Amino acid sequence: xxxxxxxxxxxxxxxxxxxxxxxxxxxxxxxxxxxxxxxxxxxxxxxxxxxxxxxxxxxxxxxxxxxxxxxxxxxxxxxxxxxxxxxxxxxxxxxxxxxxxxxxxxxxxxxxxxxxxxxxxxxxxxxxxxxxxxxxxxxxxxxxxxxxxxxxxxxxxxxxxxxxxxxxxxxxxxxxxxxxxxxxxxxxxxxxxxxxxxxxxxxxxxxxxxxxxxxxxxxxxxxxxxxxxxxxxxxxxxxxxxxxxxx
Numbered sequence: 001x002x003x004x005x006x007x008x009x010x011x012x013x014x015x016x017x018x019x020x021x022x023x024x025x026x027x028x029x030x031x032x033x034x035x036x037x038x039x040x041x042x043x044x045x046x047x048x049x050x051x052x053x054x055x056x057x058x059x060x061x062x063x064x065x066x067x068x069x070x071x072x073x074x075x076x077x078x079x080x081x082x083x084x085x086x087x088x089x090x091x092x093x094x095x096x097x098x099x100x101x102x103x104x105x106x107x108x109x110x111x112x113x114x115x116x117x118x119x120x121x122x123x124x125x126x127x128x129x130x131x132x133x134x135x136x137x138x139x140x141x142x143x144x145x146x147x148x149x150x151x152x153x154x155x156x157x158x159x160x161x162x163x164x165x166x167x168x169x170x171x172x173x174x175x176x177x178x179x180x181x182x183x184x185x186x187x188x189x190x191x192x193x194x195x196x197x198x199x200x201x202x203x204x205x206x207x208x209x210x211x212x213x214x215x216x217x218x219x220x221x222x223x224x225x226x227x228x229x230x231x232x233x234x235x236x237x238x239x240x241x242x243x244x245x246x247x
Contacts, residue, residue, distance in 0.1 A: 075239070079118040079128075079246075087115045090127060094135060094143050097197065098156045108134060108149075118246065131245045136234065144197045144211050147234060147241055151207050157199040160212065160230060161187035164203045170210050173238065176200060176230040178221045188218040198230065210235035 082090070091109055095102040109115060109129055118126040118133075127135040127143065135143040150157065162176060163185030170176060181188055185203035192198060194217045200210035212230035214221075221229040234240050 075121050077119045077121065079116050081114045082117050084111075086117075087111070090115065090117075090135075090143070097142050098145070101153065101156045104153070116246075126240075126246075128246050131247070133240065133243060133246060136240065138233075141213075142197055144213070144233060147208060147211060147236060148244070150199055150211065154199070154208065157197060157208075157211075158189050158192050159187075159199045159201050159208075160189065160192070160218075161185070161201040161203060167202045167205075167209065170200060170202070170232060171235055171237065173232060173235060175228045175232045176210075176212060178216070178225045178227060178229040181221055181229055182225050188221060190218050192218045194220070197233075200230065200232070200235075 087109070091105055094109075095105060101108075109127075113129050116128040118128055120126065123139045125137050126133045133146055134149050135145055137143045145153075145156065160176070160181055162170060162180045163183045165183075165185075166176065166180035169180075180186060187201070189198075192214060194214055196214045198212045198214060199208040200212045201207075202209050210232050211234040213233050214230050215227075216224065216229050
């Protein structure tokens with residue numbers, strides 16, 4: 001219901017429910033002023049809440065070291081076909097990190113197919129076979145699957161789940177804040193330790209929307225419940241997702 005009120009010398013169109021309008025009529029101008037004051041305070045409270053939420057989002061923005069969109073050949077600093085010994089070491093590292101993937105490595109990383117390591121800005125390396133990026137790491141950190149590969153083999157990684165409210169921020173590249181994992185809708189695997197690659201799932205969604213690297217253990221995320229819990233390394237529609245093949 002729309003009520004037309006005079007407030008500070010002006011007629012103000014105010015949208016209230018029928019109950020609110022009836023109450024205002026019964027209360028007179030004192031009640032109307034009270035309702036209007038509550039509206040004004042509520043408006044600024046909403047604006048202030050939005051400000052603090054955006055500040056938390058900005059503090060959680062992904063740090064350098066990942067392929068942001070758009071990604072181009074200018075971000076590649078070099079690429080090399082690795083020797084057999086290096087290829088074996090990479091395969092073993094991946095098998096150690098993801099034991100359930102080991103039986104599939106002969107198909108994913110065939111010994112007779114050239115393995116290319118592509119070096120990108122921010123110390124990021126891609127493992128490429130047949131022009132397809134399959135894994136990545138930063139400096140000498142653990143290898144992580146691309147999201148496209150994870151969607152083919154969804155059970156190879158430990159999983160965390162964010163609540164619905166965190167989805168749009170994760171898809172904008174923000175790191176995952178602890179409250180997004182501990183609030184209703186969030187799910188943690190208690191066995192996950194600090195500095196572990198994890199698949200980031202989302203409430204109500206079937207497939208992972210990001211690959212993360214924990215800054216805290218799951219237990220610490222629950223206990224501390226503030227700050228960044230997981231670094232967002234790779235997310236849907238970022239540069240790595242868009243680069244299906246390396247030309």
